[in-house]
Amino acid sequence: MDTPIIELTGVVKSFGPVNVLRGVELRAYPGKVTALVGDNGAGKSTLIKGLAGVQPYDEGEVRFEGQPVSLTHPRDASALGIEVVYQDLALCDNLDIVQNMFLGREELVGGTLDEGKMERQSSEALRALNVRTVKSVRQKVASLSGGQRQTVAIARAVLKKAKVVILDEPTAALGVAQTEQVLNTVQRLAAQGVAVIIISHNLADVFKVADYISVLYLGTMVAEVATAETTYDDVVGYITGSKTYDPSGARA
């Protein structure tokens, strides 16, 4: 068994009287895709916002590469190499792919933008993710399809040399072909040694790409299983609370 790059234990988060997370565990491994599933209101978003440093946890320990860390600001997460690709893609339609990928950390030469260098690195990052459908990295993002936009957003995280990439519903609004394209990108991302955490409602997608599945139910992690050792029906059971996970001999 690999050692997890990120490990949460006993994470608690409350909003006033509402206990959203009640002692949650989560692990993600380098080069593996961990799916985070659960019904609406299970606490998925809250868990992710804590990892991104947007909404710090009330209690609990976060270990990154074995060391306890504190995530109280988005800067902390960025510094560790944790990147979140949000559902409502944070891209500017009026800028091209290169400009979007380097937004906020442009390469400069003599105080001016080094377009050549940025274009090279963008192109390489997209190529490394096996992106084939983008004709030109100087296309405006407005002209891209939903799948291509998602790919650009993921490549942006790669460019930042992220160690953990969290994808929030990456295929929610996509058609069949585009979903395939994005899932392919996700696998490519993991193949590069990145720990990927993917939030999804689509269990077909989850079973296609995930190595591990973590199920949240009403603020508790009710199951952490290897995809190969579980079934679609079981996972649905864990999500709805009609089945209880029995970790006898499953995973360490």
Added chain:
Amino acid sequence: MSASSSNDTATTNTTTLLPESVDSLIGSGQEGGVGDQVRAWWSRVRGGEMGALPAVGGFIVLAVLFSFLSPYFLTERNFANFLTQAAELVMLGMALVFVILLGEIDLSAGVTGGLAMCVWVVLVDVTKLNWLLALLIAFVVGLAVGSFIGFFVARIGIPSFVVTLGLFLGFQGLELIIIGTGGNYQVQTPAIVAIMNNNLPVWAGWLMLAVFVALSLATAFWDRSRRTAANVPNGPLSLVWIKSGALLVLGGLAVFLLSQDRSSSIISIRGVPIVVPIVLAVLWIGTFVLDRTKFGRYIYAVGGNAEAARRSGVNVVLIRFLVFVICSFLAVGSGLFTAARVGSIDATAGKDIVLSGVAAAVVGGVSLFGGRGRLVHAAVGALVIAVITNGLGLLNLPSGINNVIAGAVLVLAATIDALSRLRAGGSLLRR
């Protein structure tokens, strides 16, 4: 988008993880010869990225029309007059581009220029302050006004329309208080009057053109050297020469015409009006900032999607603040040009020009929804509006016609903008 590229063949078995060579780069839109580049440009235009193209077309049509209607239109003298008349509008249009790029508006830009010049003329005329020092103070007034607007819009979160409408009204009152009812001060400083009424020596006009062409060549070759250093493909070299050649020929024609004697009396008048190099310098510096600096990139990013920019670490509040400061600062330049041309300053200075400035930006292809547009677009748009004023003035038509036509052109331009956004795949309602 280039017509053909070898690596865009969509694969069917997308889930297999075949190792892919990293050496083959994705296209960059620089591929092919001049023909491919022209075709790619044309397909972008057809896709809705028209830029200033409709405005350039409109300008040519209007110029041809007026040259048939009036024998005075195509004369060297009218050409020089036209440039000086247009200068203040070009300047104001460029000032407004900065705020319009963020989807904001500055309705007080005109009176900001007027107010600053009221302050200037009173300092010079009444307190006998050195004119240059007074001018410096006038520009500081512009910076202060911009900071004021920026604070209320960016920090407090009041819509810029409301803040600047308030200032538009308030500054007219302030001008009246400073100047006094019915007051009117003559502009007597020779250096200020000269901006609009004197010309460069003929040799300096040619030097200006040479500097401008050299700068454009230098930036083009600098870009190419950076691309070569990063090992990404460069566009065809011939395109650089064609563009620079066109600039040289058109600019050369303009300088040549302005170098002819255009006087109707015995004293010869020739040379490029002094205001022209000033406007060109602002245009060049502003374009440099917008295209080649982080700050410029962030202006476009915030204008396109402020939330995305914020998440990427852009200080959205600061950018929003600074565009208003720049706008008000440049608006003082526009007010200065008006004062120099008219030769006097009264309590209504800058009251009427601001909507023409907005119109100039929109006619030139700057999107009021933010994120799209360049300084040169506003400059071309200002020339369109100025040519209407100039041409109709020569025809001795009632002045009401002028506003009717300018208004029609504005609505036409806004329609083209909206339709082009539809073609670009957007919706009329968002951005």
